[in-house]
Amino acid sequence: MTTASLVSLVVIGVITAALFVVAARRPGRMPSAAFRDALEQGKSMVPRMLVGILAASFLAEILPKETIGAWAGVESGWRGILLASLIGALAPTGPMVLFPVMIALMEAGVGLPQTVAFLTSWGMLAVHRVLVWELPMMGINFVIVRLAASVALVPLSGFLAGWIADWLHA
Amino acid sequence: MAEERAISLSPSRTRSAFTSAFMSSPRPPRKRNIELGETFVVALLVASGAGCAYLRGWEGIWRALRFSADLLLEITPMMVLSLVLAGLVQVLVPHEKVSRWLGADSGWRGLTIASVAGALVPGGPWASFPLLFAIGAAGADIGSLVAFLSAWELLAISRIVVWELPMMGGEFVFIRLVASIALPVLAGIIARRIPLPLNLPRPPRSVGRSS
Known part of the structure; x- marks a missing residue:
């Protein structure tokens, strides 16, 4: 992993952690709703993304x-x-x-x-x-x-x- | 509010038409409603795979597969993190505020806000697209989304730095920035004039709630 992507990862990680703290302090179990959202979106995204990655790699090769x-x-x-x-x-x-x-x-x-x-x-x-x-x-x-x-x-x-x-x- | 959301999460929605069509599930076939975009990507995959095999042989196929695997390994940790971030944004940012600031009636002011926000997002597509989806699901219109994504593509501060x-x-960056700074808002204005509805692949939560 390059330094640049590592830095971005850390920045995103800090922002995510901060938002998590904010969500956890609000009433109404917001973090669990957020994780459910993330999981749901991940599930619908992953198969489509796999196909996209493969197609892009073949195109790059050609x-x-x-x-x-x-x-x-x-x-x-x-x-x-x-x-x-x-x-x-x-x-x-x-x-x-x-x-x-x-x-x-x-x-x-x-x-x-x-x-x-x-x-x-x-x-x-x-x-x-x-x-x-x-x-x-x-x-x-x-x-x-x-x-x-x-x-x-x-x-x-x-x-x-x-x-x-x-x-x-x- | 969270309970309300939980109720409207229908499990049939989470399993997309694509998933059921491509992961041969032992369950009885559901009504197949494959979207145009999915059909296109699969057709492209078949065509590019065949082209790769024809032009570059097995070696090319192998290289492409290894390239895919590397890409997947690199983006996975970031994607997981940014999906959680997008989920937090979705539950934290009130929908009525997003639709007021970034909705269809937000004017050029909404497009400007979206552009500034897009330029501030650090990282690659694994960071910007889940966020883009989140603000779209929260009520931003297609023009604001186009402005947001274009600003991230053209003006992302982290990539510039x-x-x-x-x-x-410095001179190249200055000239390019002056030439590009208005383009996200411009793209948003043009996008708002194209009469095509924003059909997000997974219907926004608010739609399920109102029906």
Whole structure:
């Protein structure tokens, strides 16, 4: 386990413990209701999540990783932003792999707007996160609405970043 | 209040259609009502598994299985903890307050509150999604939920401090943040205009209570 995830685990643990104390001091057996909630949700989530994890792993295995390398030659412009958005959505990884990849991409000459679009896309559209978490927990309607609301914002963030960078360096 | 909740917990709800369809249970088959999302993921699993076997052979399948096992081992302790956290949030936060602050009529103010809350959640998806579900079950509307999740995805303070700032540098972070800061609220506004009901996989407790 990485240091970062250990730190997050501790933070979540402290918050959970604090809320548990608050709940235990309220009348009406609230902690047991909370544990029942957690158990119930876990039971409905685990089988769906297992299927999602397997599907995401197979997809990660099939994905042509050379695409990311080939894309590094692309010059700036809206084509680069759209391509970066597409690749960002398919990058099946956590931040520990993502950020080193982004550094490598920028060193290979990829522009800042494209890199920002790549990161935004990995955040908002990541296919693996939709499969493993969002679909099992929130249902298909939420996924459809959220993706429809976000899909145009990903390239927008790239364009905005380009303008801000131009303005900063003007 | 807790007793009321306990009554409305119907056991048939806790066992989803998916579970009954995929864990071959010896019990008589229940009415099968497999959701669209579940069908899609299973179809994707079959297709990607077949594609993996065809393109990468048994070695690829084995690698994918090991990757899955590693992922599962890593997220399990965090998931258990965050499920308990989400359960505590569900019992502690009063529903009428959540629907007032984050309901369909909460306006851009609700979207802003949801965005700030989303940016404050530390950790990976194992932390954010149970919380997202909890505030959704407590009465937040789809726009607030989209704003919350988008803010966690784009503006999560912990990820910026731990990863982005040290690796990408201050200028990159500044430019990206200025470019992204309004997007969660914007996504929430767009989401509220899409006429699709929020059907959470497990019906919110309040629905069971009122019917």
